[in-house]
Amino acid sequence: MVRNTGYDEWLDAVADGEGYALTCPNGHASLPPRHVCPDCGVTDLSETALPSAGTVETFTVVHVGTPAFADETPYVTAIADFGSVRLTGVVRGVDPETEADDEQQTNPEPIAIGDPVEAGVERRSNGDRTLVFDPVEE
């Protein structure tokens, strides 16, 4: 696989439990690859460690996927807050089918907003790597 410079180094770090954000002197954080801070344009970016766990800010159970994910539907994609940045990943270790069919979409759901998750990396059959979230047992 051809690597994406900057991004794949970052995925390597996430896979090793050493994920980071790029932080500028003005306190803005972003995800690589970056030449400049997207908020203020400064080039002086440094790596700041991400916390070991983030919290789910929103999620969706995807029932209609792209060909790359077609044999995995339904699956859960979530956006999780890791403090200075948010990560988007596929949630593992949950049952996507547990989502209630009722009008309010209330419990039981596969995961809940506010649940803690850890980030990891999975290799997919098409060679891509996917950011994944594993729920943290409280």
Add this chain to the structure above:
Amino acid sequence: MGTARIAGVGLTPFGSHPDRTGRDLFAEAAAAAIADAGVPRANVDALNYGNFMGSLAERQGHQAPLMAEAAGLSCPATRYEEACASAGVAVREAVRTVRSGEADVVVAGGMERMSHLETADVTAGLATAADDLLEVRSGMTFPGAYGLMARAYFDRFGGTRTDLAHVASKNHDHAIPNEYAQFRRAVSVEEALSAPPVATPLHLFDACPITDGASAVVFVSDSYAAAHDVEAPVAVSGSGQGTDRLALGDRDRLAETPAATRAAETAYGEASVEPEDVDVAEVHDCFTIAEVMATESLGLFPVGEGITAAREGATAADGAIPVNLSGGLKAKGHPVGATGGSQIVELTRLLRGDHPNSDHVPDASIGVAHNAGGSVATAVVHVLEVVA
């Protein structure tokens, strides 16, 4: 600053036309617009053409020259691409060019051909509007992005699937008299609620269909309209565009669309119009939740309160502010690269009084069009006014 008047509008029927080529579709819409305008083809100074996924869907890049020849135009032609806002930006650049005095006649519109593809391939094509590294590789789809926003909205402001089902049902009702709409049939709230899930909390009737179609609008300058006795009673009085971070997770807010808010502020400012002045709106309801967030960005409802508008009837044909009298993307259909142009077509006809739903807004003089790209990393807003 000059005025960009709308001299003519044209559409193809929106729907499933898997056998029709893109050039065939755009030629039909352009011919209708040019005939409606009564402007000689030789007077057209430029073609601004919107298209999103033609390189994937038709294996045809470099489409602007192709569409110029299909439309019988011998003028500079340029393709604009901002995902689902492609025609919106094409229209905006036409408006700016005419206003600047650089051109007297510009045709703007767009085309998308999608229904000949498998659903999974359409899903993959549409997903290219999201960030490949940060989102698509994490399973994000186009419906998935709006599912994430819908759940974030429910969490922050409240709301239920029933509220969204009312948006779908309303827009299906509006589409029934529209001869260009893909789905001219009623969908009850109960039917919408019982449809299968696509990307929760969104289900099938929360989503726009896969659509083929084309749109075209002929813009003329004030001086051209006067000199050539062109009837063009509707003008674009305000145009705004907003851009946000491509990845949803990189935005300040997940349950709002700040790019559209900025686009609306610019457009209203240019037009010297307040949201309260708007009589009728066509907004980008690619998903039901998108209509809610759009009406809030346009200032038609306070942030967090647009969710109940359809349920309460405020956005219905006979409500305080009718939204998507065309049927919207939801029922009229969403040929992605043509949609921004089609909204201008629908609004123009609503304001001129020759739209099948014009009777619902007999006194309307100000309309607003809202066109969004992807999960609203791009938004374009236009204010249309009856000028004579």
